[in-house]
Amino acid sequence: SQTIHQWPATLVQPVGSPLSLECTVEGTSNPNLYWYRQAAGRGLQLLFYSVGIGQISSEVPQNLSASRPQDRQFILSSKKLLLSDSGFYLCAAGRGGFEQFFGPGTRLTVL
Amino acid sequence: AQSVSQHNHHVILSEAASLELGCNYSYGGTVNLFWYVQYPGQHLQLLLKYFSGDPLVKGIKGFEAEFIKSKFSFNLRKPSVQWSDTAEYFCAVTSTGGFKTIFGAGTRLFVKA
Numbered sequence: 001s002q003t004i005h006q007w008p009a010t011l012v013q014p015v016g017s018p019l020s021l022e023c024t025v026e027g028t029s030n031p032n033l034y035w036y037r038q039a040a041g042r043g044l045q046l047l048f049y050s051v052g053i054g055q056i057s058s059e060v061p062q063n064l065s066a067s068r069p070q071d072r073q074f075i076l077s078s079k080k081l082l083l084s085d086s087g088f089y090l091c092a093a094g095r096g097g098f099e100q101f102f103g104p105g106t107r108l109t110v111l
Numbered sequence: 112a113q114s115v116s117q118h119n120h121h122v123i124l125s126e127a128a129s130l131e132l133g134c135n136y137s138y139g140g141t142v143n144l145f146w147y148v149q150y151p152g153q154h155l156q157l158l159l160k161y162f163s164g165d166p167l168v169k170g171i172k173g174f175e176a177e178f179i180k181s182k183f184s185f186n187l188r189k190p191s192v193q194w195s196d197t198a199e200y201f202c203a204v205t206s207t208g209g210f211k212t213i214f215g216a217g218t219r220l221f222v223k224a
Contacts, residue, residue, distance in 0.1 A: 004154075032210055041120055043201060044155075044214040051210060059211070090155065097143040097162075097205040100212060102155040 002027040004103035006091050012109045019064075019078040021106050023091030026072070031093040033074040034100065035066055038088045047089075050074060086110045113138045115204050117215035124192050125223045132187040132218050134202030141207040144185040146176055147214075150198045158200070161185065162207075172196070194224040 003026040013019060025031055032051050036044040046059045048066035056066050063082050067075045074091055086109050094100035118133035136142065146158040159170025166178040176187045185202060202215040 034212075036214075041216055043115075043117075043216040046211060046213075049210055057210075092155075094212075097207050097209050099145060099157045099160055104154055 002031070002093055002101040004091055004093055004101055006089075006103035006106050008106060009104065010107045010109075012111060013081050014111055015083055016080045019076070019081050019085070019108070021076040021089055021091075021108070023074040023076075023103055024072055025074075025093045028072075028093065028095075030071060032095060033068060034092040034094070035074065035076050036090040036092065038090055038105070044090065048076070081110045083110050113204060113206070113211075113213045115202050115213050115215035117200075117202050117218050119218050120216065121219050121221075123221045123223065126194055127191045128222075130187070130189040130192045130196070130220070132200055132202075132220070134185045134187065134215060136183050136185065136202075136204045136213075138183075138204060138206060143205045143207055144176075144178060145203040145205070145212070146170065146174070146185075146187050147201045147203060148198050149201070155201070158187070192220075192222050194222050196220060197222045 005024045034049045035047040038044050050056050050068045053068050064078050089106045091103040092100040114137045116135045144161040147155050148158045149155045159168050161168045161178045169175045174189050178185050200218045203212050205212040
């Protein structure tokens with residue numbers, strides 16, 4: 001079965017600082033990878049998805065970017081964090097229209 | 112655009128009560144349907160799924176869901192809830208063969224012991 005690792009688990013960053021959240025996947029190869037932001041009462045908002053190394057699709061214009069340097073590694077970044085970037089970020093892996101497997105998430109607080 | 116609507120944001124039930132959580136989606140093509148659950152302090156995980164065939168699907172822990180194509184609905188049910196069912200439940204839709212999954216806003220269920 002697939003295991004999704006995310007780190008760090010929590011992060012407190014000042015406004016204007018850079019961000020790098022990492023996600024790695026075990027137990028599968030060539031997965032589709034996803035970054036979501038989860039906000040209370042608003043479900044999961046898809047931020048980025050990737051169908052292969054170096055292939056990134058952005059769903060929402062924002063201050064964030066994503067990269068996939070390796071098959072099972074997915075990184076969420078920002079050059080300068082905004083207060084509005086605070087939230088709970090989830091990484092997921094899946095195939096086609098099938099179910100996704102989720103990581104434990106990263107709680108980001110921007111002060 | 113695809114969308115998923117969950118009818119109730121918060122539900123409070125007593126143990127042994129029956130549960131039905133509503134989910135409607137908006138999409139014109141063939142879809143795969145999911146219910147995910149997030150127990151307190153745990154990862155989001157799959158509860159059940161529908162791809163094709165029998166529109167009544169059974170999942171883990173006694174949950175089931177019925178796909179009604181004409182109503183674009185995929186409601187989640189459980190005949191008798193337990194305290195351990197306290198969690199947040201998300202309905203989700205993916206176009207068949209597609210890459211993107213659209214999630215509903217979630218329903219927080221609290222079961223009183």
